[in-house]
Amino acid sequence: MHEFSLVQGLMGQLETLAAENGAERILLVTMEIGPFSGVVVDSFRFGFEALAPLTPLTRNARLIVLQLPQRYGCRDCDNEQDMDGDARPEDCPCCGSREIFPLGADDVVLRQVEME
Amino acid sequence: MCDACGCVHEDNHEHQESGTRKRVDVHESLFEANRAKARENRKHFDGRGLVVINMISSPGSGKTTLLEKTIDTLGNEIRIGVIEGDIETERDAERIRAKGVPAVQLTPGGACHLDAAQVHRGLHLLEQERGGEDIRLLFIENVGNLVCPAAFDLGEHQRMVALSVPEGSDKPAKYPKAFGTSQLFLISKTDLLPYFDFSLEEARREALLINPDLETIECSTVSGEGFDQWLDWLRRLCAA
Ligand SMILES: Nc1nc2c(ncn2[C@@H]2O[C@H](COP(=O)(O)OP(=O)(O)OP(=O)(O)O)[C@@H](O)[C@H]2O)c(=O)[nH]1
Ligand SMILES: [Mg+2]
Ligand SMILES: [Zn+2]
Ligand SMILES: [Zn+2]
Ligand SMILES: [Zn+2]
Ligand SMILES: [Zn+2]
Numbered sequence: 001m002h003e004f005s006l007v008q009g010l011m012g013q014l015e016t017l018a019a020e021n022g023a024e025r026i027l028l029v030t031m032e033i034g035p036f037s038g039v040v041v042d043s044f045r046f047g048f049e050a051l052a053p054l055t056p057l058t059r060n061a062r063l064i065v066l067q068l069p070q071r072y073g074c075r076d077c078d079n080e081q082d083m084d085g086d087a088r089p090e091d092c093p094c095c096g097s098r099e100i101f102p103l104g105a106d107d108v109v110l111r112q113v114e115m116e
Numbered sequence: 117m118c119d120a121c122g123c124v125h126e127d128n129h130e131h132q133e134s135g136t137r138k139r140v141d142v143h144e145s146l147f148e149a150n151r152a153k154a155r156e157n158r159k160h161f162d163g164r165g166l167v168v169i170n171m172i173s174s175p176g177s178g179k180t181t182l183l184e185k186t187i188d189t190l191g192n193e194i195r196i197g198v199i200e201g202d203i204e205t206e207r208d209a210e211r212i213r214a215k216g217v218p219a220v221q222l223t224p225g226g227a228c229h230l231d232a233a234q235v236h237r238g239l240h241l242l243e244q245e246r247g248g249e250d251i252r253l254l255f256i257e258n259v260g261n262l263v264c265p266a267a268f269d270l271g272e273h274q275r276m277v278a279l280s281v282p283e284g285s286d287k288p289a290k291y292p293k294a295f296g297t298s299q300l301f302l303i304s305k306t307d308l309l310p311y312f313d314f315s316l317e318e319a320r321r322e323a324l325l326i327n328p329d330l331e332t333i334e335c336s337t338v339s340g341e342g343f344d345q346w347l348d349w350l351r352r353l354c355a356a
Contacts, residue, residue: 002228002264006146013144021138036293038267075325088289101325102292106267108146116136 003039006108007047011058013110018057023115026061030112034105035070044108068105075099150268153232157271160239161254167353168254170272172294174287175260177280178304178337180208182346183255185337187215190347194354197251199238201230201259208257218245229264230256232271253354266293274353276300281308285319288326296326300333300349307336 014026029048033039045063052058069082072089079094080103091098145151161168171179180200187196198219200208209221220241222234235256242248256272258265277298279287282305288295295301301323303316316334323330333349335342 002267005227005231009146009149012149013142013146017140017142021140023138027137036296038263038293099325102296106293106296110142110144110146112139112141114137114139116138 003043004047004050006039007044007051010048010110011051011055014058014061014113015055017113018115021115024057026058026113026115028062028064028112028114029110030064030066032066032068032107032109032111034068034107034109036102036106037108038106039108041065041067066111071103071105072100073103075101147267147269150232153236154269154271157232157236157239158273160236161271161273164251166251166254167356168256168270168272168274169353170256170258170265170270170275171278172258172262172265172275172298173260173278173280173304174262174283177260177278177283179257179260179278180211181337182278182302182304182335183212183257184215185343186347186350187212187217189343190350191215191217194350195247195250195252197242197245197248197254199235199242199254199256201234201257203227203259216247218242218248218251220245228259228261229268230258230270231268235270253350262287262291262294266291266297274299276302278302278304279319280305281312281314284313285315286322288319288322292326295323295330298327298330301330302346303332303334305336305338306334306341307339 014029018026033041033044045065048063052061071080071082073080074092074094074097076097076099077092077095079092081089081093083089089100092100173179183198190196196217198212198217200219200221202208202221202223204223206221209219212219220238222230222238256270275298277294303319320332323332333342333345335346337343
């Protein structure tokens with residue numbers, strides 16, 4: 001459950017952002033969570049819903065999570081394919097190669113904040 | 117992308133641009149705070165001439181046993197220290213101290229990984245242990261878990277992922293981040309190969325697909341097979 005400690009870090013960031021922008025309330029927080037980040041989106045939401053109401057700044061904040069697709073590359077050609085859920089491709093639809101590897105998107109990024 | 121306002125969310129929402137409502141694009145990783153601490157650690161390590169290895173694996177892959185044997189053979193040659201990241205107990209640190217090597221136990225209290233700030237604290241605690249002042253080679257035995265520790269840079273120079281034969285050779289494919297961010301892949305408990313359906317070929321192939329630069333060592337602390345290769349890897353790191 002390091003999702004909780006990540007959300008704690010997020011709350012700190014929101015405080016700083018609000019202060020920098022002279023805002024008193026955070027309305028909307030948009031996160032981008034990569035499929036290979038090791039972060040469970042439901043746990044992250046749970047953490048947000050638990051921590052946000054604890055301060056007036058974030059009491060009414062809504063969370064939007066943009067989930068990036070699981071993307072796989074091919075070593076034999078430059079093809080990239082996206083997969084749904086946890087499925088992993090068997091081979092490359094382009095050249096048939098089985099040399100498939102996971103690509104990028106292993107980060108958890110605060111994209112946008114709406115405040116007033 | 118929302119056409120009305122260019123915002124990144126797609127659900128229906130009101131756009132009462134009341135003048136006080138403000139949208140700020142940020143693009144900042146939640147891991148950045150840890151990365152900053154990790155960079156400090158790395159300076160700290162370099163300043164003290166430490167070579168630091170972050171050991172990641174599932175519980176029970178044989179990390180502490182490997183450290184015990186390593187201290188037995190290399191302890192007189194290279195000054196070793198250990199930071200242990202067990203969840204609840206002091207047991208692993210006690211096993212290391214019994215070998216006459218300075219060790220501290222961080223007990224993250226139910227957490228699933230070590231972070232850079234904890235390791236910084238651990239480093240200072242280690243300095244207070246007998247012999248903790250002049251270590252050359254520092255092992256960090258991370259919390260047993262193939263997912264979470266992979267996401268947290270500790271400032272280490274080398275990351276190793278260990279996989280023991282009973283766990284199965286499909287693990288690299290299932291835990292790409294641990295294998296993708298490591299420099300060394302240690303396949304442990306190879307004395308058990310005759311008893312398990314473990315394909316060395318599959319494990320190596322899957323790991324190399326994720327990370328073509330990954331070095332692989334197969335090793336057993338029971339039969340001693342591959343152990344010299346492990347020691348040589350450590351010697352090379354410390355000679356550099
Ligand atoms: N057969 C075999 N057993 C081993 C080997 N290395 C360790 N073991 C056994 O595996 C078990 C776990 O070993 P540990 O060294 O405690 O493993 P660990 O990774 O430190 O475990 P945690 O810290 O609890 O995650 C012990 O019973 C060891 O005796 C090996 O090379 N071969
Ligand atoms: Mg151990
Ligand atoms: Zn976790
Ligand atoms: Zn292809
Ligand atoms: Zn909008
Ligand atoms: Zn310090």
